[in-house]
Amino acid sequence: MAYNMERWHSAVQARFSVRRYDGPPGVEELTALAQAAERIGGQGVRILLGQGEDIFRPLFLNYGRITGATHFAAFVAGPEAQDHTVGYMGEAFILEATALGLGTCWVGGSFRKSHTASLLPLEAGERIVAITPMGLPGETYVGRPRKSLEALTGLDQEALQALPEWQQSALSCARLAPSAVNRQPWRFQPEGRGIRIIKTSGNFGFGGVDLGIAMLHMELGAAHCSVSGQWQEMGDQPLFVPEAENL
Ligand SMILES: Cc1cc2nc3c(=O)[nH]c(=O)nc-3n(C[C@H](O)[C@H](O)[C@H](O)COP(=O)(O)O)c2cc1C
Numbered sequence: 001m002a003y004n005m006e007r008w009h010s011a012v013q014a015r016f017s018v019r020r021y022d023g024p025p026g027v028e029e030l031t032a033l034a035q036a037a038e039r040i041g042g043q044g045v046r047i048l049l050g051q052g053e054d055i056f057r058p059l060f061l062n063y064g065r066i067t068g069a070t071h072f073a074a075f076v077a078g079p080e081a082q083d084h085t086v087g088y089m090g091e092a093f094i095l096e097a098t099a100l101g102l103g104t105c106w107v108g109g110s111f112r113k114s115h116t117a118s119l120l121p122l123e124a125g126e127r128i129v130a131i132t133p134m135g136l137p138g139e140t141y142v143g144r145p146r147k148s149l150e151a152l153t154g155l156d157q158e159a160l161q162a163l164p165e166w167q168q169s170a171l172s173c174a175r176l177a178p179s180a181v182n183r184q185p186w187r188f189q190p191e192g193r194g195i196r197i198i199k200t201s202g203n204f205g206f207g208g209v210d211l212g213i214a215m216l217h218m219e220l221g222a223a224h225c226s227v228s229g230q231w232q233e234m235g236d237q238p239l240f241v242p243e244a245e246n247l
Pocket residue numbers: 015016017018019063064065105106107108109110111130142144177178179180181182206209210213
């Protein structure tokens with residue numbers, strides 16, 4: 001995805017799920033977000049901005065409680081859209097919002113779906129896959145736990161350090177990807193000149209979205225080392241293959 005890969009790579013390090021908000025985005029940020037939503041959407045996925053009260057509700061006990069947010073973006077899939085495309089594009093939008101200094105949080109479950117749908121100009125056959133609140137963060141950065149790269153790849157430290165620098169960067173960036181209930185349902189497999197991501201769980205229906213999020217992160221980590229490439233063998237086990245001239 002040609003946008004600003006390095007800007008989003010930096011945003012990966014700053015992003016975390018913000019569940020308490022101190023106010024809405026400013027007018028300039030809202031304009032920038034509307035432009036980003038237009039530019040990023042495609043392949044049957046639309047990113048729609050909305051505003052309203054009582055959008056969010058906790059799932060059980062207090063999990064997923066979002067407070068203080070009135071503005072949101074919805075990641076909407078048309079009939080032909082693939083879940084991984086929603087994840088990939090939604091995460092690009094979330095990283096752009098992060099780069100603008102705003103708080104975000106992927107929310108697939110803890111929101112009022114039909115109420116939210118009533119606030120949006122949905123077309124026939126479109127469904128809301130997830131939304132994110134957008135606003136001034138009311139909390140400071142928390143780095144939530146992640147599986148080790150050893151666990152995610154099955155490789156030991158020595159083997160990891162022997163990988164080309166771009167692959168190490170791609171893996172480190174993919175490791176920071178958010179996923180539903182922080183399950184991290186992926187296996188990362190360096191393979192030939194590329195890296196494969198294997199989806200390891202349906203994750204309450206969000207495994208495909210999680211896969212797309214990890215794909216974008218992997219690409220951003222590679223781009224950080226000036227390596228661009230293509231995804232091949234799409235499905236549950238896509239393979240990222242760098243362009244020969246990058247290596
Ligand atoms: C597809 C998806 C759906 C999610 N749904 C919810 C949700 O319904 N409610 C919520 O509070 N957090 C939700 N999250 C946020 C995750 O719990 C969070 O990303 C994960 O615990 C990692 O934490 P971090 O984002 O702070 O790194 C979701 C994340 C993803 C990727």
